[in-house]
Amino acid sequence: MRIKFIVPIITREPLDRLKEGLLPYVSPGTKLEVESIRYGTESNESFFDEAVNSIGVLELAEKAQNEGFDGVFIExxxxxxxxxxxxxxxxxxxxxxxxxxxxxxxxxxxxSVVTVLENSISPFKHLASSTGLRDRLVSVRSIEIPVVSLKDNARLLPTLLNESVLAIEEDGAHAIILGCTRMLGAEKKLTRLLAERGHIVPVISGIPLGLKYLEMLIHLNLSQSKLSYMTPPEKKVDFREGIHISGDVDVDESIL
Amino acid sequence: MRIKFIVPIITREPLDRLKEGLLPYVSPGTKLEVESIRYGTESNESFFDEAVNSIGVLELAEKAQNEGFDGVFIExxxxxxxxxxxxxxxxxxxxxxxxxxxxxxxxxxxxSVVTVLENSISPFKHLASSTGLRDRLVSVRSIEIPVVSLKDNARLLPTLLNESVLAIEEDGAHAIILGCTRMLGAEKKLTRLLAERGHIVPVISGIPLGLKYLEMLIHLNLSQSKLSYMTPPEKKVDFREGIHISGDVDVDESIL
Amino acid sequence: MRIKFIVPIITREPLDRLKEGLLPYVSPGTKLEVESIRYGTESNESFFDEAVNSIGVLELAEKAQNEGFDGVFIExxxxxxxxxxxxxxxxxxxxxxxxxxxxxxxxxxxxSVVTVLENSISPFKHLASSTGLRDRLVSVRSIEIPVVSLKDNARLLPTLLNESVLAIEEDGAHAIILGCTRMLGAEKKLTRLLAERGHIVPVISGIPLGLKYLEMLIHLNLSQSKLSYMTPPEKKVDFREGIHISGDVDVDESIL
Amino acid sequence: MRIKFIVPIITREPLDRLKEGLLPYVSPGTKLEVESIRYGTESNESFFDEAVNSIGVLELAEKAQNEGFDGVFIExxxxxxxxxxxxxxxxxxxxxxxxxxxxxxxxxxxxSVVTVLENSISPFKHLASSTGLRDRLVSVRSIEIPVVSLKDNARLLPTLLNESVLAIEEDGAHAIILGCTRMLGAEKKLTRLLAERGHIVPVISGIPLGLKYLEMLIHLNLSQSKLSYMTPPEKKVDFREGIHISGDVDVDESIL
Amino acid sequence: MRIKFIVPIITREPLDRLKEGLLPYVSPGTKLEVESIRYGTESNESFFDEAVNSIGVLELAEKAQNEGFDGVFIExxxxxxxxxxxxxxxxxxxxxxxxxxxxxxxxxxxxSVVTVLENSISPFKHLASSTGLRDRLVSVRSIEIPVVSLKDNARLLPTLLNESVLAIEEDGAHAIILGCTRMLGAEKKLTRLLAERGHIVPVISGIPLGLKYLEMLIHLNLSQSKLSYMTPPEKKVDFREGIHISGDVDVDESIL
Amino acid sequence: MRIKFIVPIITREPLDRLKEGLLPYVSPGTKLEVESIRYGTESNESFFDEAVNSIGVLELAEKAQNEGFDGVFIExxxxxxxxxxxxxxxxxxxxxxxxxxxxxxxxxxxxSVVTVLENSISPFKHLASSTGLRDRLVSVRSIEIPVVSLKDNARLLPTLLNESVLAIEEDGAHAIILGCTRMLGAEKKLTRLLAERGHIVPVISGIPLGLKYLEMLIHLNLSQSKLSYMTPPEKKVDFREGIHISGDVDVDESIL
Structure with a gap:
C-alpha cells in the first residue's frame, strides 16, 4: 500500500525526518511518501491560507494518482x-x-476543537457544518500559539490542558479534537492529564487517526463517491504566470 | 490485540466456521473470539428484537472486559x-x-440503507437521528428477505442491486449501506454491478468496516467518552427468574 | 377503561399503597392495575438500566394486552x-x-429537565433527539440524589428549587420537567416557589401528565401508528436460561 | 370546569346546535360556552384570514378570563x-x-395534514416550524373544498381518503391530521377505511383532541409559560373606528 | 418609484417630519408616502401588539396597491x-x-438582536425560526426602554453599547441587529463605539436596510412568490362593528 | 462609488463589452471596473474550479482594496x-x-437552483448549507450546457423553462435561482413563461441582484464582520514558481 502524505505548506523542514516520525502511525506494509507544496504560505490558519494552498495540494494529489499511489493524505x-x-x-x-x-x-x-489561533475558529465551524455535525461541536477554543511556534513549545501542553478543561467544564465537551496536526504527540499526555482531573474523554489527534482511516479505506476498497465528487469536465487550464499574493495585513484605519 | 465478537442472536450455526469467515477482515496480530448470546430471538429486525437481545449483549460484553479483551464488536x-x-x-x-x-x-x-425487512426501517431512521446524520439518510429500502433466509439466497444480489439502483436514481443516494451484517460479501459484487450502470459509489458492509474501525480505536488508545457514557451507579440487580416473552404476533381483528 | 401501570424496576414496595397514591390522577371510571417487573435493577438512571429492564416491561405489556387492558403506562x-x-x-x-x-x-x-443523577443526562438528551425537540431542551440538570433515596428526602425540594432556578436564570429554561416519576407531588410546591421568585412557568410531573394523556388516547381511540411501530415478524424466542448481569462497577485503574 | 370555545369566524350558524355536537368530547363536569367573533371573515384558510380574525379572538379571550373561565379553546x-x-x-x-x-x-x-384549500399549505408549514416538528411533517395536501362547503358534503370522505392514501403511500406519512376542525366526525370512518387498505395509522381530529388536552391542562393546573408568553406592557389601545378590509381579490393582469 | 411606508401604530407624531427624516435612505427618484394605521396600539413590543395592529397594516397595504404604489414597507x-x-x-x-x-x-x-423590552424576545426568536436562521441568532437582549420613550433618550446609546458588548463577548455575536426601527441613527455611533473596543462588526438598522432592499426588489421586478403567498380565496368580510380590546394588564393573584 | 467586478476565469472575451452589458444593473454614480484573473480555468463548474481559481480572485481583490475601491464583486x-x-x-x-x-x-x-452541469450540484448544496438555508433548497437541476456554450445558445431558454417547471411541479420550488451568472438576461423571459403556466414566482439572476446588493452595503457602510472573517495573521507567502494543474480527466478503468 502506497500513501502520498501531502504537507500543504511551504516549508524548509527536512521531510525525511518528518516521515520518520510518522512511521509509528502506519501499518508495517504501508509505504509513505512525504512531499510539501512548492508555493503558498508557511502555515494554515484561516480561509485565506486554505484558498492559497489548495492549488498546491491539487498539483501533488494529481501527480500521486498518476504515479500509482493508493491513497492521498492532506496534512x-x-x-x-x-x-x-x-x-x-x-x-x-x-x-x-x-x-x-x-x-x-x-x-x-x-x-470541542482546541486549535492554534482564533483565526481558525470560523473555518472549523464551517467544517463542522459541512460534516453535518455542527450541533455536536460545542466550542472551538484557541491556545494563541501560531503553528510555526508549536514545535518544542513548552507552553503547548499547559495551554492545551487549560483550554481543554474549560471546553469540558464550561462548554460541555465530552471529547477533545486537537486542532492542528502539528500538535502530534500531545494526545497521550493530554488524555492522562484530563483523566487525573476526572475527565475520561477521547483526545483525537489528526495524523494518527487520519492515516489509519485512509489505510482502512484502501484496505476495504472504499473511496469517495463519484456522485458527490463528480469528475470535473475537461477544460482549458492556464497557470504559466506567477501569482502575487501578499502575506501582509492591511488595517482599515478609517474605521477607528 | 484480542477482540470479542458478539453474535447478538440465539443461533445453532457453528461459530468456528463463522470466525473463519471473519479472519480476512482483521489484521494478522488480532485474536478474535466469537460468542453468541444464550437467550433471545433468532434475528434482529425490529425495536422488539433490540430490546429482547440487548441484555444478552451486556452479559457477554461485561464478561469480555473481565477476561481482558481489548475491545468488543456487536454484530x-x-x-x-x-x-x-x-x-x-x-x-x-x-x-x-x-x-x-x-x-x-x-x-x-x-x-441509503438497503435492509432486510420493512420492520427495520424505523429503527434505522432512529439510528441516523442519534448519529446526527438524519438529513443525509435519503431512504431506507428493504429487500423483504428475512435475515434467517439470507444465506446462500440466490435472490439476494438481484434484489440488493434493484433496491440500490432505486435508492440512487429515485432517492438521490450517493452511497449504499448494506443493512444487515449477514449480507457480508455482497459489497464487492454490488459495487461492480452499480459501476457497470454508471454509479461509482461506495458500498459499505458492516463487519469489515466495523472490525477495522475497532482495531483502529484500540491501536490509537481511543474509547468511548465516560462523560457521554457514564459508568452506571452500583445497584441491586436480580435476574434469577426466567423470562416469558413470546415470538407470536397478536392481530387486532377488531380494527379491521 | 383498564390501564396497566408497569413499574419497570424490581421493588419490594407494597404496590397497593403505590396504586392508592395514583388514584387522584385518573378519572373516576378508570381501573388501574399496578405491577412491577420480576427481574432487573432497582432503579432506572442510565442506558444500562434501560437495556436491563426493557425486557421485563415487554413481558408485562404483552400480558396486559392479552388480558384485555385498554392501555399501558410505563412508569x-x-x-x-x-x-x-x-x-x-x-x-x-x-x-x-x-x-x-x-x-x-x-x-x-x-x-430543562431536572433529574436525579448525572448518569441520566445523556439518556435524556437522546430522548429529546428522538422526540424531535432537542433544540428546545436547554439543559439537563441533576440533583445528585439517587432514585432509591428520593422518598421522604428533605433535601429534595430545596435542591429541585435550586437547580430549577439555575435552569431558568442561567440556561434560559421557560418550563421545568421533573426528571423522575418518583418526584411526584413536588410539582405543586415547586411551581409556587418558582412563582414567588418571579418565574411563572409550568412544572411538569410525569405520572399525572402521562396517565391523563393515556386516558385521552384511549378515549379518542388513538394508538401508536403501526407504520412507525410495525408488528415484529414472528420468530423463535428462547429465554429459558437465567441471565448474569452484575450491578458492580469496574474501574479502569490503568488509565489513571 | 368552565371552558370558553371561541369560533374565530363570523357565522350565522346556531351556536347552540354547534355546542350540542361538542358535548360528547368534554368530560361530564365541564361547562362549555360557545361564542363566535363579531367581525372578520367567514372562514380561516390563509395568513390573511389569520391576521383579520385574530383580533376578534383576543377580544373574546380577554372577556372569558374576566368572566372567570378556566381555559380558552380557539376552534x-x-x-x-x-x-x-x-x-x-x-x-x-x-x-x-x-x-x-x-x-x-x-x-x-x-x-401529513390533509386540509381544505391549497391556500392553507404555507400556513400549516409555518405552524409546524414554530412547533419544532417541521421535519416530521412530510406533506400538506388539500381536498380543494372550501370550509364553507364542508358541511354535509358527500365529496368530503372520498377526497379525504384519496389524499390520505397518497400522503401515506407517496409521501411516507405514518399519521394523518385533519386540517380543518369542521371535518369533525370524519376521523372514525377515515381510520377504518385506511385500515381496510392496510394502513393502521392514527387519524387526528382537532376538536376532540384539543378539548381533551385543554381539560387535562386545567386539571393539572398547567398553563402557558409567562416567560415565553410574557404579559404585554400596558399601553394605549384605540379601536373606535371601523375597519375597511375587502374580501375581493385583485389580479395582476400586467404580469401575464 | 412610489413606496408606501406604513407606520403600524396609532401615533400623533407629525408624519411629514418623519418622512423628512427618511429621505436620506431612499434614492433620488423614489417617492415615499407615509401613513399610520388608524386604530390599534401605540407601539409594537409583543405577539399581542402584532395581532392587534396587523389588520390596520392590511387595510393600508391593500389601499396602496389600489392606488398604484410599487411597493410597501412595514415599519x-x-x-x-x-x-x-x-x-x-x-x-x-x-x-x-x-x-x-x-x-x-x-x-x-x-x-444578536438588541431590542427594547424583554416582551419582544420571544417574537424575535419566532421571526428567526420562520426566516430559517434560528441557529445563527445567538441571543436577543433588551435595553428595557419602551418604544415610546426611545426618542431623544440619553440612555439609548449607552445601554445599546452595553448590551451589544455583552452580546459579542458573552453570547458570541458577530453582528448586531437593532431591534426597533426607532433606534434609527444609532447604528453609526454604535459601530464606531464597538470598533473602539476592538469589535469590527456590522450594526444593522432596519429602516435604511429595508427601504434600500425594497427599492432593489422593485428595480429588479422581484416580488413575493405567489406559490408561497397564495392569493386568499374571495370571501365575506364584515368589520362594521367596533372592537373592544383593552391595554390593561390582568395579574393572576391566585398563583402567588 | 467604485466597484471592482472580478471575472474569476481566464477568458479572451473583450471585457469592455462585458462591462457595457453590466451598466444597466448599477446606479448612475457607480464606476465599475472589470478584470479577469490571469491564470486558472476557463469556467467554474466544480469544487476543482473553485480551488483553482480562488487564488486569482484573491490577487485581484487585494489589488482592488489597495487601489481604493469601495467594494468587490466576484462574478x-x-x-x-x-x-x-x-x-x-x-x-x-x-x-x-x-x-x-x-x-x-x-x-x-x-x-431551486437551475444550473449548467450536474458537476455543480454538490457545490450548490454545500453553498446552501453554509448559508444556513439547506432545508429551503428543494433541488438543484442542471440543463447540461457547459458555461462556455451558454452564449447565444438557442437551447438555453427552452431547457431553463423545462427544468424550472419540473423544479416547481415535481420538487415543490416556489422560486428559481439561475445557477450561472452568464444566464444573465434570461430571468425576464423565464418569469413571463412561468407565469403563463400559472407559476408566479421570483426568478433570481445573480449579477443584477449581487451588484445592487453590493451597492446597498456600500451605501449603508456595511461590510463583512471581522469577527467572522478575521484578518489572517501575517506570514511568509511564496508564489514565484509556476503551477502545473491539468484540465485532463483521468478515468479509472479498473473499476469497470
Missing amino acids: CMLDLGLEAAREKLYIPVVGPGRIAMLCAGDLADTF | CMLDLGLEAAREKLYIPVVGPGRIAMLCAGDLADTF | CMLDLGLEAAREKLYIPVVGPGRIAMLCAGDLADTF | CMLDLGLEAAREKLYIPVVGPGRIAMLCAGDLADTF | CMLDLGLEAAREKLYIPVVGPGRIAMLCAGDLADTF | CMLDLGLEAAREKLYIPVVGPGRIAMLCAGDLADTF
Whole structure:
C-alpha cells in the first residue's frame, strides 16, 4: 500500500525526518511518501491560507494518482483542498479534520476543537457544518500559539490542558479534537492529564487517526463517491504566470 | 490485540466456521473470539428484537472486559445494546451501524440503507437521528428477505442491486449501506454491478468496516467518552427468574 | 377503561399503597392495575438500566394486552421499552418522558429537565433527539440524589428549587420537567416557589401528565401508528436460561 | 370546569346546535360556552384570514378570563391568535393545530395534514416550524373544498381518503391530521377505511383532541409559560373606528 | 418609484417630519408616502401588539396597491402583518426584521438582536425560526426602554453599547441587529463605539436596510412568490362593528 | 462609488463589452471596473474550479482594496474565494450565490437552483448549507450546457423553462435561482413563461441582484464582520514558481 502524505505548506523542514516520525502511525506494509507544496504560505490558519494552498495540494494529489499511489493524505485539520482533490481523483483522499469530527461524534455526544489561533475558529465551524455535525461541536477554543511556534513549545501542553478543561467544564465537551496536526504527540499526555482531573474523554489527534482511516479505506476498497465528487469536465487550464499574493495585513484605519 | 465478537442472536450455526469467515477482515496480530448470546430471538429486525437481545449483549460484553479483551464488536447493524455496553465498559465497544453511517457521511453527500425487512426501517431512521446524520439518510429500502433466509439466497444480489439502483436514481443516494451484517460479501459484487450502470459509489458492509474501525480505536488508545457514557451507579440487580416473552404476533381483528 | 401501570424496576414496595397514591390522577371510571417487573435493577438512571429492564416491561405489556387492558403506562421518564412495546402491542403504550417534552414544547419556548443523577443526562438528551425537540431542551440538570433515596428526602425540594432556578436564570429554561416519576407531588410546591421568585412557568410531573394523556388516547381511540411501530415478524424466542448481569462497577485503574 | 370555545369566524350558524355536537368530547363536569367573533371573515384558510380574525379572538379571550373561565379553546387548526392570547391571559389557551402535531409526533414518526384549500399549505408549514416538528411533517395536501362547503358534503370522505392514501403511500406519512376542525366526525370512518387498505395509522381530529388536552391542562393546573408568553406592557389601545378590509381579490393582469 | 411606508401604530407624531427624516435612505427618484394605521396600539413590543395592529397594516397595504404604489414597507422589526399582506398583494411587501436577519446571516456567522423590552424576545426568536436562521441568532437582549420613550433618550446609546458588548463577548455575536426601527441613527455611533473596543462588526438598522432592499426588489421586478403567498380565496368580510380590546394588564393573584 | 467586478476565469472575451452589458444593473454614480484573473480555468463548474481559481480572485481583490475601491464583486454563483477575500479585505466583498439564496429565502418558502452541469450540484448544496438555508433548497437541476456554450445558445431558454417547471411541479420550488451568472438576461423571459403556466414566482439572476446588493452595503457602510472573517495573521507567502494543474480527466478503468 502506497500513501502520498501531502504537507500543504511551504516549508524548509527536512521531510525525511518528518516521515520518520510518522512511521509509528502506519501499518508495517504501508509505504509513505512525504512531499510539501512548492508555493503558498508557511502555515494554515484561516480561509485565506486554505484558498492559497489548495492549488498546491491539487498539483501533488494529481501527480500521486498518476504515479500509482493508493491513497492521498492532506496534512491539515482544515481539510484544505479535500473536496477539489476528491473530484479530480478516484483513489481515496483523506483530510484529518472531517474524520476527527466523525470519530468524536461516534465516541461522544459533544466535542470541542482546541486549535492554534482564533483565526481558525470560523473555518472549523464551517467544517463542522459541512460534516453535518455542527450541533455536536460545542466550542472551538484557541491556545494563541501560531503553528510555526508549536514545535518544542513548552507552553503547548499547559495551554492545551487549560483550554481543554474549560471546553469540558464550561462548554460541555465530552471529547477533545486537537486542532492542528502539528500538535502530534500531545494526545497521550493530554488524555492522562484530563483523566487525573476526572475527565475520561477521547483526545483525537489528526495524523494518527487520519492515516489509519485512509489505510482502512484502501484496505476495504472504499473511496469517495463519484456522485458527490463528480469528475470535473475537461477544460482549458492556464497557470504559466506567477501569482502575487501578499502575506501582509492591511488595517482599515478609517474605521477607528 | 484480542477482540470479542458478539453474535447478538440465539443461533445453532457453528461459530468456528463463522470466525473463519471473519479472519480476512482483521489484521494478522488480532485474536478474535466469537460468542453468541444464550437467550433471545433468532434475528434482529425490529425495536422488539433490540430490546429482547440487548441484555444478552451486556452479559457477554461485561464478561469480555473481565477476561481482558481489548475491545468488543456487536454484530448487528442496529447497534443493539451499544449505548448500555459503552456505559458498563471502559474498553471500546463498536457497533457497525453508526460507524457505517459516519463513514458514508464522509465519503458521500447522501446515503441509503438497503435492509432486510420493512420492520427495520424505523429503527434505522432512529439510528441516523442519534448519529446526527438524519438529513443525509435519503431512504431506507428493504429487500423483504428475512435475515434467517439470507444465506446462500440466490435472490439476494438481484434484489440488493434493484433496491440500490432505486435508492440512487429515485432517492438521490450517493452511497449504499448494506443493512444487515449477514449480507457480508455482497459489497464487492454490488459495487461492480452499480459501476457497470454508471454509479461509482461506495458500498459499505458492516463487519469489515466495523472490525477495522475497532482495531483502529484500540491501536490509537481511543474509547468511548465516560462523560457521554457514564459508568452506571452500583445497584441491586436480580435476574434469577426466567423470562416469558413470546415470538407470536397478536392481530387486532377488531380494527379491521 | 383498564390501564396497566408497569413499574419497570424490581421493588419490594407494597404496590397497593403505590396504586392508592395514583388514584387522584385518573378519572373516576378508570381501573388501574399496578405491577412491577420480576427481574432487573432497582432503579432506572442510565442506558444500562434501560437495556436491563426493557425486557421485563415487554413481558408485562404483552400480558396486559392479552388480558384485555385498554392501555399501558410505563412508569419511567426515560420511556424505557416504549418503542419495543409499541411494536408488539396495538393498544396505546405511553411513557411519560416523551409526552412531558411535547407538552413543555407546547406551553413554552424552551425547557430543562431536572433529574436525579448525572448518569441520566445523556439518556435524556437522546430522548429529546428522538422526540424531535432537542433544540428546545436547554439543559439537563441533576440533583445528585439517587432514585432509591428520593422518598421522604428533605433535601429534595430545596435542591429541585435550586437547580430549577439555575435552569431558568442561567440556561434560559421557560418550563421545568421533573426528571423522575418518583418526584411526584413536588410539582405543586415547586411551581409556587418558582412563582414567588418571579418565574411563572409550568412544572411538569410525569405520572399525572402521562396517565391523563393515556386516558385521552384511549378515549379518542388513538394508538401508536403501526407504520412507525410495525408488528415484529414472528420468530423463535428462547429465554429459558437465567441471565448474569452484575450491578458492580469496574474501574479502569490503568488509565489513571 | 368552565371552558370558553371561541369560533374565530363570523357565522350565522346556531351556536347552540354547534355546542350540542361538542358535548360528547368534554368530560361530564365541564361547562362549555360557545361564542363566535363579531367581525372578520367567514372562514380561516390563509395568513390573511389569520391576521383579520385574530383580533376578534383576543377580544373574546380577554372577556372569558374576566368572566372567570378556566381555559380558552380557539376552534381553528391554524391556531390563529394563539400566541397573542397566551400573552394576554394566564388561564391556559389551546389551539388544536399545534397539539395535533405534537400528538402525531408522539404516535408516529411522520405525519401529513390533509386540509381544505391549497391556500392553507404555507400556513400549516409555518405552524409546524414554530412547533419544532417541521421535519416530521412530510406533506400538506388539500381536498380543494372550501370550509364553507364542508358541511354535509358527500365529496368530503372520498377526497379525504384519496389524499390520505397518497400522503401515506407517496409521501411516507405514518399519521394523518385533519386540517380543518369542521371535518369533525370524519376521523372514525377515515381510520377504518385506511385500515381496510392496510394502513393502521392514527387519524387526528382537532376538536376532540384539543378539548381533551385543554381539560387535562386545567386539571393539572398547567398553563402557558409567562416567560415565553410574557404579559404585554400596558399601553394605549384605540379601536373606535371601523375597519375597511375587502374580501375581493385583485389580479395582476400586467404580469401575464 | 412610489413606496408606501406604513407606520403600524396609532401615533400623533407629525408624519411629514418623519418622512423628512427618511429621505436620506431612499434614492433620488423614489417617492415615499407615509401613513399610520388608524386604530390599534401605540407601539409594537409583543405577539399581542402584532395581532392587534396587523389588520390596520392590511387595510393600508391593500389601499396602496389600489392606488398604484410599487411597493410597501412595514415599519416594524417584528414584520407584523407581513405574511398576510404578501398574500393579498402582488407588489413587493418588505418588513425590515426578516431582511435584517438575512443580511446579518450573509455578513457574519452569528448575530444578536438588541431590542427594547424583554416582551419582544420571544417574537424575535419566532421571526428567526420562520426566516430559517434560528441557529445563527445567538441571543436577543433588551435595553428595557419602551418604544415610546426611545426618542431623544440619553440612555439609548449607552445601554445599546452595553448590551451589544455583552452580546459579542458573552453570547458570541458577530453582528448586531437593532431591534426597533426607532433606534434609527444609532447604528453609526454604535459601530464606531464597538470598533473602539476592538469589535469590527456590522450594526444593522432596519429602516435604511429595508427601504434600500425594497427599492432593489422593485428595480429588479422581484416580488413575493405567489406559490408561497397564495392569493386568499374571495370571501365575506364584515368589520362594521367596533372592537373592544383593552391595554390593561390582568395579574393572576391566585398563583402567588 | 467604485466597484471592482472580478471575472474569476481566464477568458479572451473583450471585457469592455462585458462591462457595457453590466451598466444597466448599477446606479448612475457607480464606476465599475472589470478584470479577469490571469491564470486558472476557463469556467467554474466544480469544487476543482473553485480551488483553482480562488487564488486569482484573491490577487485581484487585494489589488482592488489597495487601489481604493469601495467594494468587490466576484462574478460566480458558487461564490468562489468569497470567504478568503472577506478575511483579507475590509471593504465589502459580495458573491451572488449566497445573496441569491437569502433573497429567495425571503420571497419564497422554498427554491431551486437551475444550473449548467450536474458537476455543480454538490457545490450548490454545500453553498446552501453554509448559508444556513439547506432545508429551503428543494433541488438543484442542471440543463447540461457547459458555461462556455451558454452564449447565444438557442437551447438555453427552452431547457431553463423545462427544468424550472419540473423544479416547481415535481420538487415543490416556489422560486428559481439561475445557477450561472452568464444566464444573465434570461430571468425576464423565464418569469413571463412561468407565469403563463400559472407559476408566479421570483426568478433570481445573480449579477443584477449581487451588484445592487453590493451597492446597498456600500451605501449603508456595511461590510463583512471581522469577527467572522478575521484578518489572517501575517506570514511568509511564496508564489514565484509556476503551477502545473491539468484540465485532463483521468478515468479509472479498473473499476469497470
